[in-house]
Amino acid sequence: MLPPCYRGGVTSSKKQTQVRLEEDVLAAGKAAAAARRxxxxxxxxxxxxxxxxxxxxxxMAAAQRLIDEHGTFLDDLERQLDAPYAGPRPGAAA
Structure with a gap:
């Protein structure tokens, strides 16, 4: 269950904390945050x-169920979508 501040109730005041992260972990986190706006x-x-x-x-469980139940269909669809790009390109050297 979500904490009260995420259930549409009165929000509590936020608390500040400090976290030490490796530089690359921080950069990856900031990039992931930016990608999600x-x-x-x-x-x-x-x-x-x-x-x-x-x-x-x-x-994650829902995503796995989707793959388990429809994985073959999704693989076939991906192959169909990739098919036009699988052959030699016009003007490309053989």
Whole structure:
């Protein structure tokens, strides 16, 4: 279950903390946040919430069920979509 501040109730005041990260981990986190159009703090907060509420595990399980149930169809579709690009290109050296 989500904490009260994420259930549409009154939001509590935020607390500040400090985290030490390796430079490349910080850069990867900031890039991931930017790709999701989130600021870094919101990205980290969301990761913690997803991890501690089971939302991440539920999402991963749903994705695995999709692959298990429809993987063959998705593989075939990918091959069909790639087919026009599989042959030699006009004007390309053989």
């Amino acid at each position: 989130l600021d870094f703090n919101k990205y980290v907060e969301r990761l913690i919430i997803e991890d501690t509420t089971g939302a991440r595990a539920a999402g």
